[in-house]
Amino acid sequence: MPRRKDGEKTRDAILEGAAWLFSRKGFTNTTNADIARVCGNINTALISYYFCDKATLYRESWEFAYRDAIKKYPLDGNAPADAPPEERLRAIIHADILRRSERDSTLNGIIHAEISYPTEILTDVYEKSLASLRAVLRVVVAEMLGERATAEEQRLAVLSIFSMCIVPVEKIQTLEGMPQYTYDPEIRARHVYEFALGGLKAIKK
Amino acid sequence: MPRRKDGEKTRDAILEGAAWLFSRKGFTNTTNADIARVCGNINTALISYYFCDKATLYRESWEFAYRDAIKKYPLDGNAPADAPPEERLRAIIHADILRRSERDSTLNGIIHAEISYPTEILTDVYEKSLASLRAVLRVVVAEMLGERATAEEQRLAVLSIFSMCIVPVEKIQTLEGMPQYTYDPEIRARHVYEFALGGLKAIKK
DNA sequence: AGTTATATTAATTGCATAATTAAACTCTGA
C-alpha cells in the first residue's frame, strides 16, 4: 500500500491557513469556503477529508499554532529559576510578546476572538494563553513588591503587566484609519519590561 | 392622534438589552430572538418595528451607549487644559477606565468584538473609543517625556498606558476558571495612573 | 506498465437558522 506524502503538505497548509483565518474572523465567521480560498483554492471537501469537520480543524489549528509558539518561546523565557526576579520578569515579558507576535499574531488573534465569542476550546485557550501568564507573573511580582504588598496590589500590578503583553497590537494596527506603523516585538518587549520595572517601583513606595 | 408613551419604554429596553448582548456576542452571533429574550420576552417583530432592521439597531445601541458614557466621563476627565500633565494624565486614565467599566462594560465589549470581527460600524467605534484615547495620551506623554524622547518612545509609552486602559477585564473575569475577583474601577484607575507614572519616569531617564 | 491506495475535485444534499413582513389583534388616551 503506497503511502503518498503530498497529502501532508496539503494538511499543513490547511492548518496554517485556517489558523490565520480563525485568528482574524473567529470560528463561526470563518467558512470552509474561506479556508479553502486562503489555502490556494483547494477543495472544501479536503477539510472533511483531513479533519473530519470544521470544529476539529479549529481545535487542531489552534493547538498546532500554540505548540510551535510555546516551544520556541517558553513561558519562563528560559530564565533560570534562581535568577533575580527582575531578570525572570524580563524573560517572561520578552518571550510572551514575541510568542504573541509570531505568525502575524495568529495565537493572540485566536485568543481575543475567544474572549469575544467563546467556543468550546475557550477553556484550553484561556488556561494556556492567559491564566498561565498571570500565574508566572504573579510569582515574580510578589517577589518584587515584597512582603508589605497586599494581595490586591499584587493582582493589580499583574493585571497591568498582563495588559501590556496581551494587547492585540497587530490587530489594532490593521484597523482602518490606523497610521501605518509597526512595532518591532523585540523593542516593544524591552520597553514593556522597563515600563513595568518603573511601575512596580512606583507601586512599591 | 393619540401618542402613546409606553412605546418609548420598549424602545429603550431594546436599545439597552441589545447593546448588552452585542457587547458579549458581537453582531452576527446575536440573533433577534436573543435580543427579544433579554428584553423581557418581547416580540422579535418589535425590533423591525422600532429600528427597521438589526444593523440599524446595532448602530443605534452602540451610539446610545457611547453618548451616555462619554457625557458622564469626558475624554479629558474634566481636567483643565492648563493643569500639569500629571494631573491631566490621571484624569484621562480615570475617566477612561470608569467609562469602559460602565454598564457591565458594554462599551468596551463592543469595541473588542469589533476588533475581532469588524462590522460596518468599526470605523466609528475605532475613532471614538481607541484613536481618541491614544491621541489625548500622546499629548500628555510627549509633555512628560520631554524633548529628548523619540517619536517611537512616545508611541510605545502611549501604547502601554493605552493597553492598561482597554484591557477587557470584565470579559476575562467571566471566563471559565477565573477566580471570582472583581476590580473596583476607582481603585484600578488609581493603580494604573501610579503604575504609568512610574513607567514614564523609568523611560525618561 | 499496471495496480492500488491515496489525494483531489465537482456537484449536491439537506439542514438549520433567522430576518423580515403582513395581517390580526389590543391597548391607550382624547
Place this chain on the structure above:
DNA sequence: TCAGAGTTTAATTATGCAATTAATATAACT
C-alpha cells in the same frame, strides 16, 4: 368609543453553509 400607536402571530423568504458522495487524478510500489 374610536382612532391610531403598540404588540402579537404566523408565515414567508432568504440564505448560507457544513458535510457527503461519487467520480477522477495522481503518486508510489511492484
